[in-house]
Amino acid sequence: MGFEISVVAVMFFITALVVGSFSYSMLNTSNDIVNDASEEQYQMQNSKLKTNIEVESAVPGNYSGTYNLTVTLSNTGSETVLFDELNVLVDGNLESYVYSDVAATWTPAETRNMTVTDLSGTGSHRVKVVTRNGVSAYSSYVV
Template sequence: MGFELSVVTVIFFISAVLLGTLSYTALSTSSEIVSDASDEQSEMQYLKLQTDIEIDDSIVYSSGSDYNITVMLSNTGSESIRFDRLNVLIDGELGSYSYTDTSYTWTPSESRNLTVTGLYGLGTHRVKVVTENGVSAYDTYLV
């Protein structure tokens, strides 16, 4: 019985060591994932705080039953923005836009124009431009 008790004790000891090792590895990996996510969140918040845009003017070009709108924007923040990654919403609906600038990078203090075509409806409308990190600017216009 003494030998059997020794074998069972050794098995329990080895099991405890293995379980502890696996637990430490899992907790260590989880801790690294949380730390990386926290760093990424801090970077995103920093970029969002440094980004700002303004709509200087919205010009409507009417042609028959539809119209086009050209939105003049200024990058008033201190971060460069990817101009091709903007989202433009007209009355809450995502619209596609075109622009004539060849550079995708929109540097601070620079003004750019974008045009949304094929819009319909009379009256007052709202345009919203959103950057890739969530900073937005609004304007209303009349057709």
């Protein structure tokens, strides 16, 4: 009977070692994932703090049922922005835009123009430009 108790004790010990090693590796992996996510969150917050844009002007073209809107923007922050990844909303509707600059990178202290085509409606309108990291600028214009 003493031998059987010894065998059972050794089996419990081996099982505890296996479970412990699996638990350690899982905890270590999840800790690495949390650390990576925290670092990424810090980088996103830092980028957002350094990003700032301003709408200098929003000028509608001649109205003939539809019109084109030319928006002049300044990068007043210290972060380089990708100009082709901006979102433009006119009166709350997401609109596509074109720009004439060759480079898609928009460096600090640089002014760029974009054109939103085929807009309709008269009266007062609002344009909002949003960067990839959520920083936005607004302006109003009248057609």
